[in-house]
Amino acid sequence: MPVHVIRLGGNNINQPEIIQSLLVILKEIEQEHLLVISASEDIQQVLVSGLELICASSQTYSGLLNQLREEAQKVAQSNQLQSLPVFEQNLLPLERLLQGIQYTGDYSLALRDQVLSYAEIITTALLQDILNHHNQETSLLYPQDLGLVVSAEYGNASILRSPSIENIRNRNWDRITLIPGSFGRTSEGKIARVGERAADYTAAALASILEVDQLELWEISKSFKTADDEIIPHSAYIENLTYAEASELAYFHHSSIHPRIVEPLIEQHIPIQVFELSEGKKILKTTINSTQKQGSQNIKSVAHSDDIAILKLNGPGVGFKPGILSIVTTAFAQHQINIRSVITAQTSINIIINRNDIAKAEKIRQQLDLSSVNQIEFVSNISLIAIVGHGMQTNHGISAQLFSAVAKHAINVLLSGSGASDLVSYLIVDDADKHKAIQEIHKIFFNI
Structure with missing residues (x-):
């Protein structure tokens, strides 16, 4: 059976209505689904600012961990969870990293990437806690264990397709696999991030390596519309975009996708489908293709x-x-x-x-x-x-x-x-x- 690759927005862990729709959809699927998870914006901001404060001796590592636990408790409360075992388990290695940074008062670019990768790891761990609570069996697979190889350009690495292919294509997948996005492992074995909140770039690379029919984006924070609906409340969804148009809109932060999402898809012309989750269904809003549809409107947004x-x-x-x-x-x-x-x-x-x-x-x-x-x-x-x-x-x-x-x-x-x-x-x-x-x-x- 074909594998499905999905990028799921990490901000949705605080959205019970979306989680309920997700649970219904996951319960009904039969094919293997890889869900690449982006970071919760709140969790990422706590980590980014906390890391700087620790180096400036304005915060302790334990204070930062407490802030992360506070964010996790918000997720627990909104989803009516009593405990967060997967989250706590993934907090332990982060604690050791932060202790070392507080002791030295400094960090390398590689160490910074390793710390910030926990924005996605923690978000994914919280999602697994939610799904476990609802008896939805999933596995959590870290990109470095997946075999995703990236360049050593810390903070803005590129995914190296050729070294990653054999590791990924020969793997046996579980029915639902959760993968924290936005980072991989260099050839020297260090963690490097492929960008800020770049899980869709990771998902696109996996879609290319696994040669899927389409890459699916579920519940992105900002949908593709003719304008920001906070300014133009009656703005319409854009039904069709080209790769170039979608990348340009992402550059202007018009939609919450990473501008590099199309890079791995270009050669194979893999389309991107953007879905919203509602009432237990996924609803197609926008399709992104490699070429322009004939006769389509020139100005999209x-x-x-x-x-x-x-x-x-x-x-x-x-x-x-x-x-x-x-x-x-x-x-x-x-x-x-x-x-x-x-x-x-x-x-x-x-x-x-x-x-x-x-x-x-x-x-x-x-x-x-x-x-x-x-x-x-x-x-x-x-x-x-x-x-x-x-x-x-x-x-x-x-x-x-x-x-x-x-x-x-x-x-x-x-x-x-x-x-x-x-x-x-x-x-x-x-x-x-x-x-x-x-x-x-x-x-x-x-x-x-």
Whole structure:
């Protein structure tokens, strides 16, 4: 029988209605199902912040463990559980790691990845506790025991398909196997993460290795819609997307999937199906294919991201002076600061980064020798808005429609960009103008 590969959102462990639907679905299945679990956002945040506090001597390892137990108790209460044996069992090796970090006051990138992998491990352990409570038999398989081999690029590793194939294809699967996503083991035997909350990338790699008919995503936190439904309550589900469109929307945090999800699927053209779980059924909402459907609408969605800031390097000759951008980008890469985009002019270099990297970027910037730069500033409290869909360069007037939507309502555009890709045009506005801009852009392209 064919194996089914599913990525299940870890935030659902606190959603009893979704858990009840999951239990009904799992009870009825016959084929082997691999459920790759993403981290609970709350658990991951506790681990990320706690790790830094321990190194700064602002928190003890026992205090961090207590915080994790508090998060686990919330899950227990919402699911009416009296005990969490699988969770407690998986907390023991994490405790030893945290003890060592507190003793030394520091950690390597490899050790950081090993600690943060417990965001997925703990989430998966809690899900197994829930399923065990309901007499649903499952097995928990860690990626390193699965034989998932990754590169030694800590924090942003790549899954190495060829070394992983023999380990994974020759395995006998249980009916339901739970796999914590987002990490694997390097050839040297160390844990390396493939990204933040990147369980879908792991699931896609497994789907490719096992040559499944489709990869299924169950209950992602944000569905694919024509706009954020908190801003446009009547936004519609997008029935069909291409790989490229889905990746672009993920980049803008429009949907809670990892942008690298399509990488392992491209060669085999494996489709992705996105399901919501309700009343004991899985309901198909979006299908993601490798190619564009003929006659489909060009603009698929109005996406946005608030998690951005601009580093502006100003000076009369910054666009002429060689090496300035190289110095900054090299330093940022060494400190794991992601550069989301760069827009340049002769008098200014604008580097778009994640908003929570501002403090780190400022510290690094002070250590750099940037000749020809006479003014440096950070701009935050801004939003990145994009229209996404194939045909930006072949359909005349799309950019004009985009800018007319904001111009009519006196919305100031701080930066704009198009042409780098055939499927996205974007602009940056003040946070205060975000809602109005999205509403007017959505109205023009979707007539609602």
